[in-house]
Amino acid sequence: MSVEELPKQEANVLRGHEGAVLAARFNADGNYCLSCGKDRTIRLWNPHRGIHIKTYKSHGREVRDVHVTPDNSKIVSCGGDRQIFYWDVSTGRVIRKFRGHDSEVNAVKFNEYSSVVVSAGYDRSVRAWDCRSHNTEPIQIIDTFQDSVMSVCLTSSEIIAGSVDGTVRTFDIRIGRELSDDLGQAVNCISLSNDGNCILASCLDSTLRLLDRSSGELLQEYKGHVCKSYKLDCCLTSSDAYVAGGSEDGYIFFWDLVDASVASRFRAHASVVTSVSYHPKDNCMISASVDGTIRVWKT
């Protein structure tokens, strides 16, 4: 994949959110995307045709993160109302609400089998919720974090979460072990490489850091963008050749994975780029911004 193939051309603009869009996520096959924002709604889009499909309203406050199951049947979302909503995609109804976080919930993810929802909250905890039973209590509460947990990632056997206390903690269910990688800087967002060997962590000192998961060593640092006060997402391209990330000045950056040079940067939004999500297969990316738009980028 060369620099020319990076998605830099604006293909579509998805408008509809009133106010800031806080997250935009592709679904598993990349045909649809979900977004959520300050207007307390979750929206389902077809980014390739630029069509707004459905709006999910039930949240009482801003929606901070959303995730959809691989079979596209369920959505999980979380936000400022301290609850995690478990939605049915087709009917748009809330199936369940998971209550228990003591404050805002920053991130939420399904596991591989869509049977567990793992949420990370401002209350310094990561909680796992059961979707199969009707238990209102979380399956497990992980409260070893020292500060707000901003982001969570799941593999088939691990829970990885990044926190403002500067750590990226990996909870290996298989071994029963917690690995804590202290980066020394507040971690905003973590993202797993597609081969699963590395973690990309966005830190509040305007640096993205690439960690080797097995050894915990720092592989590379990516700089140039501005990330000082907002939660900005980062991701790797589908081929893991480039690192993509938003900036607080409305730019989108692409770095070369290996030599950390800025491969491309362009002004994408009028305001802070809160979220980027890369298509699982194609050279396509969506970005969400505080300016209320979601933009679809293609080569």
Place this chain on the structure above:
Amino acid sequence: MDSDEEDLVFFGTPIEREEDLTSRKKKALAVASSQLRTLPSWKQEVTDEEGRRRFHGAFTGGFSAGFYNTVGSKEGWAPQSFTSSRKNRAEAKKQNVLDFLDDDEKDEMGGQILGTSSQFDTFGFTAAELARKQAEKEQKQRPSVIPGPVPDELVIPATESIGVKLLLKMGWRHGRSIKDSSINSHHEARREARKAFMALSSVDKTADGGGSEPYKNSSDALMEDLATDDVQSTGGTTPVYVRQPKQDLYGLGYDPYKHAPEFREMKRSRLSGNKEIDFRKPFSSRQELATAKSGKLASGFGIGALEEYGVEDEDIYSSGHDYVETYLPNDDDELSRLAIDDGQQAARVDQGAVPRFRIASKSEYQLQRFDPPIVPKDFAPQHKFPAPLETNNRTSDLPPPEVPPPVDNIHKVLIEGVAALVARCGKLFEDISREKNQSNPLFNFLNGGSGHDYYARKLWEAQQKCTNQIRMRPDEKLQSTVQKMTAESRGNILGERPLERTLKDSCSAAAAADDDIHVQSNLSDTFTKPEVFKELLETAKPYKDDPAKQARFEQFLKDKYQGGLRATDSGKATYMSEAARARERLDFEAAAEAIQKTKSANQSKLSGEQLSDFTMATGMQFTSGGVQLGNSTEELISKNMFPKREEFQWRPAPLLCKRFDIVDPFMGKPPPAPRMRGKLDSLIFAPDTAKITRTEDVNMSSDQSPTLWKSNGELSMDMSIKEAEVAVEVENVERPVDLYKAIFSDDSDGEEDNSVLHQMEDPHKKTEAASAAFSRIVAGDFLESLGKELGLEVPPDLPPATSKAGTLLPHEDVTQDFPSSAGLGGSAVCDSKNLNRVVDDRDRAQEVLLMTPSSQNVDNNTKLERVGRGDKKKKHELRSSSSEDERSRKRSRKHRRRHSSSDDDSSDDSRGRYSSRSRDDKKRSSRKKHRKRKHSRHK
């Protein structure tokens, strides 16, 4: 906390949440009903509405019950009489429900009956009905032009509705709109005043030729305001309903702004802003929106009504977000504007100021003028300033011309000295010295004698210096070395040019007013850059990438090091906001400080990196993007330090494993131990005040078997489960996690297995040994108490080592049985002191254990413990009986040692068994004894 709460003052009444309220109600109901339910039926009371008992039993009310509760008269209930005769037939009476009802029942019924009273006949229907009937009646008597019944329209209700009456009482008249009248009455005078102002302002406006924009706007607004008032007040009668005239071209009933009312506002504001036709003041809908939303809330959506507004609800994203003004362009705007334009124009033309208003011939509104206050005749316009201010002021005077110093060197020195003193201490000193030295010819210069000119000059110079010092005081610490020098030497160092006298001389007295500033600016200009400062500037350019900022920084440095007038430079950065300027100033301050620091630290040249390093080191928050933060060394450090990897044990919940389709790595393992926290630590090892009283005791008991404590690790356990557990506890004191595990876990380690095995071998032996040990302890305690009671003296020359060795094991015989243990005892003596602390800890650990005794323990030791408890009681009595028991107990112990040989026959057979065992066993047994003993003591 308490005091905090007392300080709080609450205003208002707390809002009771509905759910609370209802729940409370429900609870009350439930209580009542439950009471009813709990009471047996014969105890329940029926009460009437006044709360009286309704039914009485034979003993509590008897006969009177019926009368009190139903009829209400002493005579009782009289049935309705019915008489009918042939002559006087009783009419068939129509019976009513009310005939069969009690008073209270009637009341209940009465509440449900609806009726209209003519007094509150809001719409006047009944009155109209009455009037019509009346008219019909009259019509029959009176011939009329129109035959037939009177049409309804002609009959007007004779009464007014209550609402109309009220309004009339409030001063309303028919045909006036309600709102107008009140406004008119309230704002009559004010409008008058505004009108006068309008007239004035319009004159001003023409004079100004345009005038300033805001001014114009305000006058426009006023104008418009007046116009609306005018229209409304002169409106005369208002119809009952005011219909909105249809002015657009939309279909009937179509409202383009149905779902977007904010655009309606926008349109209206546009119309009114342009044409002043609307009765509202022009305003920007956007502004209104912004003000309507509370501060930083997100646009268009806030938080729910039931949720409280917290800090986290502030819209952090709003800063960069601009409203996009979208406006619906519609054609009818233009049309209506045109139509309205005409009318407006006509209205404007006929009057100068306000339509339908004339300028009053006699204005009631007058400007009130006040005469200036009269100054009292004896007022002396004089103000005395404190000395430094005086000197300050004096610097504004013209400098006296420079005069060659007097020939006499002594005279010159004297003059200079006096001048310096006067400059520092003020005019007063001059006066004093003049008075004092009137006769002294050397001080003639004070009175205008020889050398006066020179004195004046010197005085001026000294004062100048003084003021400079005062000005530079904030920077004194930087300038300290400089300030110690005289003006001349400093001038030489700094490359100061002599002040231009010609300029000063040419200054006229008139220019003296602003001379202060002039002098200062001249001064700062005449100074060339001081070397320090120059060096700083050359080396340190922290804002290389922003030349403007660098320039400002240089200016800042100049000000800082020269102490010039600060205010002058602020004008250069007027485009910056106040906050930005302040931040930048802090920035500069930090940078300068860093520079200064490096200078003082090492005189070597500064590099930009070092500078930024210092700003980093001082932890400055305000270093903005200008200063380069990226530092190679810093990075290196951080790279070396981070990322740090740590590994912990983490136990996933079994259900989580199941859901992840993973085999639980902790399957079958004991439940997870809580991770060690600081709290737990302190819980176990916190110094306990209660323990202090026992320390002596603990030490003593530890004295008895330090070897055993020490050799703990090497030994295998066989005596009892309890012992094994204690040993485990002792080993793991440093690791409470394992401690807990050991306490709560049901599976056993190797040691425990071992002990269990041994227990299987000789459980009988074990119990016997244990009982023997305890009987010995009891005996020992008994001896101790006995010795104490008898007050037996023990020879003081007994060496402590031997005494310890003696008390180490309860019986000498034991040591005799095992000669090899003597050596151990010796080593124990050496270590005993050191071990005391350890033992303390162990002791505590044991206490922890005691809080959660295992069932096995209890089974094995019930008997022993009972004995031990009794023993303990005894000890307690002992301890409480005498305060200075420590010494005496020691004595008694020593005494006991003597007696022990005679007393130990009670445990002979057990000792026999000990002797048959290995040395290790022996040791353990005595340790066990010791432990048991401790156990009982601290129980």
